[in-house]
Amino acid sequence: MNTLTRRNACALLSLGALAASQPAALNLSDLSGKRHTFPVAGKTTVVVFYSTICPISNEYNERIARFHREYSLKGVQVLVANANQNEPKDQIEKHTRDAEFEFPVFIDSANAVADRLKASVTPEAFVLDSKGVVRYHGPIDDARNIARIKAHLLRDAVDAVLAGKPVARPEAKAFGCTIKRVRKT
Amino acid sequence: MFLTAVLGLPAGLAPVTESGYAKMVAGHKGKVVLVNFWATYCVPCRKEMPALVQMQERLKAKGLVLITVSADEPEDEAKAIEFLNKTRVPEPRYLRKAANEDAFINAVEPKWSGALPASILYDKTGRKVRFFVGEVDLKVLEAAILKLF
Numbered sequence: 001m002n003t004l005t006r007r008n009a010c011a012l013l014s015l016g017a018l019a020a021s022q023p024a025a026l027n028l029s030d031l032s033g034k035r036h037t038f039p040v041a042g043k044t045t046v047v048v049f050y051s052t053i054c055p056i057s058n059e060y061n062e063r064i065a066r067f068h069r070e071y072s073l074k075g076v077q078v079l080v081a082n083a084n085q086n087e088p089k090d091q092i093e094k095h096t097r098d099a100e101f102e103f104p105v106f107i108d109s110a111n112a113v114a115d116r117l118k119a120s121v122t123p124e125a126f127v128l129d130s131k132g133v134v135r136y137h138g139p140i141d142d143a144r145n146i147a148r149i150k151a152h153l154l155r156d157a158v159d160a161v162l163a164g165k166p167v168a169r170p171e172a173k174a175f176g177c178t179i180k181r182v183r184k185t
Numbered sequence: 186m187f188l189t190a191v192l193g194l195p196a197g198l199a200p201v202t203e204s205g206y207a208k209m210v211a212g213h214k215g216k217v218v219l220v221n222f223w224a225t226y227c228v229p230c231r232k233e234m235p236a237l238v239q240m241q242e243r244l245k246a247k248g249l250v251l252i253t254v255s256a257d258e259p260e261d262e263a264k265a266i267e268f269l270n271k272t273r274v275p276e277p278r279y280l281r282k283a284a285n286e287d288a289f290i291n292a293v294e295p296k297w298s299g300a301l302p303a304s305i306l307y308d309k310t311g312r313k314v315r316f317f318v319g320e321v322d323l324k325v326l327e328a329a330i331l332k333l334f
Contacts (some may be wrong), residue, residue: 005221120298120318124327142286145258173290177227178300178319 028106051122052095054177061099083108121176138172198280203292216308230302
């Protein structure tokens with residue numbers, strides 16, 4: 001087995017393990033404090049973990065907004081979530097205004113969803129198909145600098161899921177900021 | 186530039202690719218090696234760097250080598266050098282030059298998500314001993330290093 005094949009196999013195994021123990025619900029709060037339960041049955045769902053202070057994440061604000069706009073119109077449930085325990089609600093509200101996010105953002109209190117999905121960096125995206133199975137885990141694309149993008153990883157994954165096709169690259173990694181988790185004793 | 190000359194520090198960062206990483210570490214066999222991945226945009230990275238430099242100063246006689254690898258974009262190399270010089274970070278100092286970021290991260294450590302900062306400790310034979318993500322606990326790190334001399 002060559003390196004690439006082995007890596008893909010590992011990725012599929014880890015995603016498979018995650019899917020097999022997929023919980024019924026991902027619980028997120030909106031900025032008013034109201035709890036919401038996802039995924040919505042029958043809908044492809046994308047969870048994007050972001051940060052208000054991570055410079056890499058902030059470089060993706062416009063890309064996140066564009067993705068949200070375009071894929072919401074295609075019927076995808078796009079959830080932009082903040083799991084950082086060091087980013088208070090008022091800071092998230094201000095960032096939402098400053099970044100001109102025209103969609104609700106969610107707070108992953110106690111980073112339960114990040115823990116469940118094994119998210120560790122911002123920005124980081126997950127694609128769940130209509131059965132709640134994780135089909136992609138990784139960055140939005142393969143370059144911070146828009147001019148150097150070679151692969152639109154998140155878009156390609158969602159397009160494949162919507163078309164009922166296998167995701168060519170189900171897992172990828174990129175440099176990012178750590179998700180600042182709540183301390184658990 | 187003036188500071189670089191005064192401190193005798195080189196002007197550029199050496200590039201390291203996914204295929205060159207193992208060679209970079211192997212080049213220091215016989216020493217305990219701590220590789221620290223950082224970036225100028227990473228606040229915790231900048232925060233922990235002075236303490237890592239102090240540790241390197243304290244333990245270099247015993248055989249510790251601190252290798253820093255900046256994950257900055259090529260256009261931010263000058264900013265990275267400015268920080269390293271200001272913080273008096275010694276050589277060897279690298280800039281990651283990944284043709285494929287995913288492949289680079291996996292080549293360094295398959296369990297690593299790419300979150301910064303990250304530090305990897307190698308023993309004198311070049312064997313990976315510990316992997317730290319996020320700001321490292323200096324007491325834990327130093328204890329792990331001291332076991333390797």
